[in-house]
Amino acid sequence: xxxxxxxxxxxxxxxGLPPPDVRPxxxxxxxxxxxxxxxxxxxxxxxxxxxxxxxGTMIAISFASAEGLQAGMTEVRYKDVVxxxxxAISLDENLQRVIVAVELDRSASRLAMADTRFWVVRPRIxxxxxxxxxxxxxxxxxxxxxxxSTEGRREFVGLDTAPAxxxxxxxxxxxxxxxxxxxxxxxxxxxxxxxxxxxxxxxELNPDGRGVTLRVFVQAPYDxxxxxxxxFWNASGIDxxxxxxxxxxxxxxxxxxxxxxxxxxxxxxxxxxxxxAEFWLHDDRASALRPPSxxxxxxxxxxxxxxxxxxxxxxxxxxGVEFGTVEAIELDYDERRRQFVGEVVARVYPLRLGLAYExxxxxxxxxxxxxxxxxxxxxxxxxxAQLRSGNLLTGQLFVALDLMSPARRAARVSVAADGTVAIxxxxxxxxxxxxxIAKVVGQLSEVxxxxxxxxxxxxxxxxxxxLRRLEGELAPEAAKTLVEAQxxxxxxNRALLAGDxxxxxxxxxxxxxxxRAGRSLRxxxxxxxxxxxxxxxxxxxxxxxxxxxxxxxQ
Amino acid sequence: xxxxxxxxxxxxxxxxxxxxxxxxxxxxxADAYCRRCHTRLxxxxxxxxxxxxxxxxxxxxxxxxxxxxxxxxxxxxxxxRADTILSGVAALWRAGSPEIAVIVFVASIVVPIVKIAxxxxxxxxxxxxxxxxxxxxxxxxxxIEFVGYxxxxxxxxxxxxxxxxxxxxxxxxxxxxxxxxxxxxxxxxMIASKSFDPRxxxxxxxxxxxx
Numbered sequence: 181x182x183x184x185x186x187x188x189x190x191x192x193x194x195x196g197l198p199p200p201d202v203r204p205x206x207x208x209x210x211x212x213x214x215x216x217x218x219x220x221x222x223x224x225x226x227x228x229x230x231x232x233x234x235x236g237t238m239i240a241i242s243f244a245s246a247e248g249l250q251a252g253m254t255e256v257r258y259k260d261v262v263x264x265x266x267x268a269i270s271l272d273e274n275l276q277r278v279i280v281a282v283e284l285d286r287s288a289s290r291l292a293m294a295d296t297r298f299w300v301v302r303p304r305i306x307x308x309x310x311x312x313x314x315x316x317x318x319x320x321x322x323x324x325x326x327x328x329s330t331e332g333r334r335e336f337v338g339l340d341t342a343p344a345x346x347x348x349x350x351x352x353x354x355x356x357x358x359x360x361x362x363x364x365x366x367x368x369x370x371x372x373x374x375x376x377x378x379x380x381x382x383x384e385l386n387p388d389g390r391g392v393t394l395r396v397f398v399q400a401p402y403d404x405x406x407x408x409x410x411x412f413w414n415a416s417g418i419d420x421x422x423x424x425x426x427x428x429x430x431x432x433x434x435x436x437x438x439x440x441x442x443x444x445x446x447x448x449x450x451x452x453x454x455x456x457a458e459f460w461l462h463d464d465r466a467s468a469l470r471p472p473s474x475x476x477x478x479x480x481x482x483x484x485x486x487x488x489x490x491x492x493x494x495x496x497x498x499x500g501v502e503f504g505t506v507e508a509i510e511l512d513y514d515e516r517r518r519q520f521v522g523e524v525v526a527r528v529y530p531l532r533l534g535l536a537y538e539x540x541x542x543x544x545x546x547x548x549x550x551x552x553x554x555x556x557x558x559x560x561x562x563x564x565a566q567l568r569s570g571n572l573l574t575g576q577l578f579v580a581l582d583l584m585s586p587a588r589r590a591a592r593v594s595v596a597a598d599g600t601v602a603i604x605x606x607x608x609x610x611x612x613x614x615x616x617i618a619k620v621v622g623q624l625s626e627v628x629x630x631x632x633x634x635x636x637x638x639x640x641x642x643x644x645x646x647l648r649r650l651e652g653e654l655a656p657e658a659a660k661t662l663v664e665a666q667x668x669x670x671x672x673n674r675a676l677l678a679g680d681x682x683x684x685x686x687x688x689x690x691x692x693x694x695x696r697a698g699r700s701l702r703x704x705x706x707x708x709x710x711x712x713x714x715x716x717x718x719x720x721x722x723x724x725x726x727x728x729x730x731x732x733x734q
Numbered sequence: 735x736x737x738x739x740x741x742x743x744x745x746x747x748x749x750x751x752x753x754x755x756x757x758x759x760x761x762x763x764a765d766a767y768c769r770r771c772h773t774r775l776x777x778x779x780x781x782x783x784x785x786x787x788x789x790x791x792x793x794x795x796x797x798x799x800x801x802x803x804x805x806x807x808x809x810x811x812x813x814x815r816a817d818t819i820l821s822g823v824a825a826l827w828r829a830g831s832p833e834i835a836v837i838v839f840v841a842s843i844v845v846p847i848v849k850i851a852x853x854x855x856x857x858x859x860x861x862x863x864x865x866x867x868x869x870x871x872x873x874x875x876x877x878i879e880f881v882g883y884x885x886x887x888x889x890x891x892x893x894x895x896x897x898x899x900x901x902x903x904x905x906x907x908x909x910x911x912x913x914x915x916x917x918x919x920x921x922x923x924m925i926a927s928k929s930f931d932p933r934x935x936x937x938x939x940x941x942x943x944x945x
Binding site: 197198199200201202203204213214216217219220221223224227228230231252 | 746747755756757759764765766767768769772775781784785788789791792793795796798799802803804815911912914915918922
């Protein structure tokens with residue numbers, strides 16, 4: 181180290197080379213280089229974690245069709261904010277539906293809840309107007325509506341059409357029950373005083389198939405008009421009523437005439453109805469506003485006559501009150517009498533009897549009767565059912581109930597296990613007519629037509645013989661008589677046609693008289709035409725000339 | 735081949751900076767420096783095996799995110815997509831350019847993984863000091879050094895696209911995290927191969943490498 185001049189050594193003699201400068205070792209930590217893979221691992225893990233975190237939630241939605249949907253292009257929007265993207269479209273295993281794989285953004289993963297609904301927004305023209313026009317430019321997109329659930333879900337069944345009611349709308353939904361849907365559909369408007377205040381959100385057939393359940397949504401400021409007393413009715417179509425006041429045409433808004441709708445009205449003020457309250461959807465306004473029918477009592481009637489013309493839904497009438505309707509008509513067989521019996525089941529509403537109902541309920545002593553007891557009581561008092569013709573042209577029948585003579589009171593009333601009260605029947609007007617006709621026909625059949633025919637033939641034969649005899653004996657005499665008559669006529673003719681015969685002169689005079697009479701009659705007619713008052717007042721002297729009378733008239 | 739004497743077998747120590755040659759000191763406890771330029775004198779590259787291993791492992795770790803995370807996010811008027819290397823290759827293949835797809839696949843997926851595997855092999859054999867196929871291993875090392883630069887192809891493509899394609903709403907290209915990881919993989923494998931001392935291939939098995 182001290183001498184920098186190094187003697188040149190032999191190249192292959194290490195011993196001749198100078199030793200290097202030697203210093204004590206530095207503090208060296210060889211492990212420092214291992215920081216590189218550690219940092220790399222940290223970066224790599226950080227990148228992977230970030231990628232995993234930024235990756236959204238994958239959900240699968242099944243649709244009936246993938247029309248307009250494109251993987252990697254179709255967006256998922258919630259309130260028009262893009263929250264996801266369609267990643268893949270495939271068919272399900274049954275090849276019936278389309279499975280759309282959607283990646284929801286991480287921030288939007290809470291949108292995928294158990295009751296979230298998805299649908300494809302397409303340009304659409306329907307009863308509610310035109311919607312989704314923007315998609316003509318931007319392409320279709322998937323929209324969604326979040327419900328109340330807090331339970332996550334990854335697989336959904338997409339709706340075919342946009343729901344009429346989304347959860348962000350303020351309002352209340354109610355349940356309507358009806359026997360039929362009519363022309364209502366999802367999105368059909370709900371009117372209150374002809375203002376559209378809501379929509380039909382969903383409908384479904386009842387599980388037992390005996391009716392339809394609709395779900396309607398009424399928007400927020402208007403839902404307070406729905407009280408437990410509210411009446412809903414199907415506002416589709418035109419309601420024509422011909423009454424004493426003339427022809428009345430009742431319609432809701434014109435749109436409902438075409439597409440249908442639901443109207444409601446509230447007869448009296450009250451507390452707003454609870455959400456999901458159930459109402460009955462009446463067929464029309466009139467039946468909706470009818471006083472409540474109360475509880476129905478099922479009655480059974482067995483008619484020993486043809487039920488042709490009696491339909492399900494036919495009227496059950498009690499002295500002009502619409503007491504109920506026919507529910508079922510069946511043909512039964514009476515083994516004992518060997519007869520077919522028409523069995524009619526009907527629902528009657530005792531409440532419709534009005535004041536009489538109140539009176540009947542207040543039975544002396546026993547307290548209040550049930551509706552069924554009330555009917556039973558009436559049957560004991562002689563309530564009878566009878567088929568009557570409601571329309572002679574169409575032969576429509578209805579069931580008329582009435583109290584017959586007290587003498588024919590029923591000894592006992594049979595009430596079936598299901599509470600159906602049997603009402604005894606009387607032969608109806610039609611049946612009576614038929615029996616009378618049958619009687620006439622029976623009497624007709626007793627007429628001895630064969631004997632009559634024989635007598636008639638004998639009579640004809642004898643007449644024939646008479647005629648033949650007349651021909652033989654009478655004809656020559658008749659010819660002779662005719663010649664005589666001819667001769668007499670000729671003589672008369674001659675007497676008349678002779679010019680100076682007295683008869684002709686008389687005739688001429690008579691004719692002249694008649695001509696004169698005719699002329700004076702014409703004069704009288706003319707005068708009367710000008711002076712009809714003459715008939716009453718007689719002829720005035722001043723009126724002698726005709727001309728002044730005419731001037732006066734003018 | 736083994737008959738060729740090495741500087742170490744002759745007990746010589748050369749200076750990398752100025753070419754000075756010195757006698758090897760038996761004392762291993764002290765560091766040797768060049769008398770002329772004061773450069774640290776080493777028989778072999780310092781910590782060659784350890785450093786190479788470190789960089790190689792780092793590269794191998796980053797190879798995962800490089801392939802799993804999108805390297806490029808393209809958004810056009812019609813669609814927005816994020817491509818990883820493999821999905822890009824698949825897209826190219828489907829788009830009707832199988833040749834380019836093959837090139838990208840080889841340059842971006844095969845080459846890095848082959849490089850990592852080959853370096854691992856070299857390091858492992860050098861660590862064990864085996865005399866197995868020394869000439870082939872030396873050739874493999876040269877090939878790795880040569881091919882190393884070409885793996886940056888992908889990174890350059892992404893960098894170019896990001897710089898060139900900027901049409902706001904019509905079309906836009908953003909680099910993804912995968913591009914960074916991929917560039918790191920390439921750079922780390924290059925550093926690893928630089929850190930490796932090819933002379934280790936030729937060292938006799940018994941010899942203990944000295945600093």
